[in-house]
Amino acid sequence: MKRGLLILYTGDGKGKTTAALGTALRGLGHDYRICMIQFVKGPWITGEWKALDVFGERMRIHATGKGFIRNTKDMDRDRAAAKEAWQLAKETLTSTDYDMVILDEVTYLLKYGMVEEDEVCDHLRDRRADLHVVVTGRNAPECLIELADMVTEMREIKHPLRRGIKAQRGIEF
Amino acid sequence: MKRGLLILYTGDGKGKTTAALGTALRGLGHDYRICMIQFVKGPWITGEWKALDVFGERMRIHATGKGFIRNTKDMDRDRAAAKEAWQLAKETLTSTDYDMVILDEVTYLLKYGMVEEDEVCDHLRDRRADLHVVVTGRNAPECLIELADMVTEMREIKHPLRRGIKAQRGIEF
Numbered sequence: 001m002k003r004g005l006l007i008l009y010t011g012d013g014k015g016k017t018t019a020a021l022g023t024a025l026r027g028l029g030h031d032y033r034i035c036m037i038q039f040v041k042g043p044w045i046t047g048e049w050k051a052l053d054v055f056g057e058r059m060r061i062h063a064t065g066k067g068f069i070r071n072t073k074d075m076d077r078d079r080a081a082a083k084e085a086w087q088l089a090k091e092t093l094t095s096t097d098y099d100m101v102i103l104d105e106v107t108y109l110l111k112y113g114m115v116e117e118d119e120v121c122d123h124l125r126d127r128r129a130d131l132h133v134v135v136t137g138r139n140a141p142e143c144l145i146e147l148a149d150m151v152t153e154m155r156e157i158k159h160p161l162r163r164g165i166k167a168q169r170g171i172e173f
Numbered sequence: 174m175k176r177g178l179l180i181l182y183t184g185d186g187k188g189k190t191t192a193a194l195g196t197a198l199r200g201l202g203h204d205y206r207i208c209m210i211q212f213v214k215g216p217w218i219t220g221e222w223k224a225l226d227v228f229g230e231r232m233r234i235h236a237t238g239k240g241f242i243r244n245t246k247d248m249d250r251d252r253a254a255a256k257e258a259w260q261l262a263k264e265t266l267t268s269t270d271y272d273m274v275i276l277d278e279v280t281y282l283l284k285y286g287m288v289e290e291d292e293v294c295d296h297l298r299d300r301r302a303d304l305h306v307v308v309t310g311r312n313a314p315e316c317l318i319e320l321a322d323m324v325t326e327m328r329e330i331k332h333p334l335r336r337g338i339k340a341q342r343g344i345e346f
Contacts, residue, residue: 005333005344013325015182015192022194022221023344029220030343047202048195054227099343132344149338151331152186157324160178165322170203170272171178171196171305 004131006124008148010107010140013156020102020134021048024059027100027132033058035092036102039085039109039137040065046173062088065105082114093127100132107137107144117141177304178322179297183280183313186327193275193307194221197232200273200305206231208265209275212258212282212310213238219346235261238278255287266300273305280310280317290314 007023009016017038024034036059043063052059064085086109092101109115121143124133135144145151160168167173180196182189190211197207209232216236225232237258259282265274282288294316297306308317318324333341340346 003338003341005338005341007344008331009188010330011328014323015188015195015325015327018195018199019188019192020195021198022188022191022196025194025198025224026191026220026346027343029223029225032343047199050202051198051228052202055224132341145330148331149333149336150187151329152188153328153330154188155184155326155328157183157318157326158181158321160322163322165176165178168176168178168305170200170205171180173199 002130004127004129004133005149006147007132007134008140008144008151009134009136009154010138010145010151011153011155012138013154014159015154016136017104019152019154020104020136021052023134024052024100024102028055028059031058032099032132033097034100034102035060035098036062036104037085037089037092037106038063038065038104039082040105047170064088079112079114082109082112085109086115090123093123093131093133096128098131100134102134103136105137106135107140110141111139117143120144121147175303177300177302177306179320180305180307181313181317181321181324182307182309182327183311183318183324184326184328185311186329187332188327189309190277192325192327193277193309194225196307197225197273197275201228201232204231205272205305206270207273207275208233208268208271209235209277210258210262210265210279211236211238211277212255213278220343237261252285252287255282255285258282259288263296266296266304266306269301271304273307275307276309278310279308280313283314284312290316293317294320
């Protein structure tokens with residue numbers, strides 16, 4: 001029987017969501033059904049959305065975020081959205097509709113105290129034994145690192161924005 | 174005018190090629206034409222190949238490697254293949270057929286002295302101004318880090334193989 005892995009991409013550097021997308025792509029090549037929940041990104045159209053659209057129902061993306069939390073104008077609205085998103089994540093983790101679930105930037109919920117870390121780790125631990133899960137986000141809590149089968153820290157060596165280069169279409173979104 | 178970025182994913186951890194695949198996916202969503210040269214992987218069918226096939230001519234993959242260099246049975250054969258692959262890379266970098274070129278695990282050529290690092294950096298420096306390039310591989314040389322616009326080090330925190338978990342289809346290939 002297939003063993004479902006828990007993969008964690010964390011750290012401050014770029015490439016966490018990007019690696020999750022690459023993982024999704026690899027799974028799609030094996031006919032996986034995948035659900036990606038984006039906890040920070042909102043429903044604006046990105047390159048990855050357009051490209052993943054060709055996989056139809058096999059690749060679902062829920063962009064539940066309201067933007068970049070740090071610059072929010074309405075923390076109450078964001079908090080409500082985050083709780084709703086976590087509810088969706090829990091349902092997705094117990095559903096039998098998917099072979100892989102991606103929780104993109106879910107660690108932001110922890111940072112802002114919108115969900116407890118034990119709650120997140122418990123639901124990941126109790127998932128179906130053959131379900132692959134990919135989690136991304138900075139500042140992953142210790143329980144998540146403990147629980148994960150594979151953990152990579154993306155460490156920032158050089159960031160284009162710090163060199164005065166604007167975010168490039170086709171690269172960053 | 175579009176500014177072509179040089180993106181480098183290096184370090185010992187997992188996720189370098191995976192992040193390059195995610196970057197490709199994002200570019201494909203913006204109608205990029207992409208060429209990926211895999212310097213170590215040989216022409217066996219992987220999940221990413223199957224999935225990327227849906228993008229047809231817009232996504233070309235050359236898997237020029239003969240396997241995992243460390244365990245080679247024929248270093249002369251590998252060396253000849255590497256030189257041929259680098260020749261292909263140079264032609265690809267000067268071609269106008271692509272918006273993005275991915276040199277996957279090209280740093281192995283340097284490690285094994287198959288190509289000089291100045292040679293690699295010179296060709297990357299002299300590329301078309303609007304060409305995005307993604308480079309992956311461990312032990313990136315200093316000139317490449319200098320040259321790159323974005324560098325992320327993938328640092329291994331936990332590796333599934335070290336936990337006795339076999340490579341999983343749909344995750345690692």
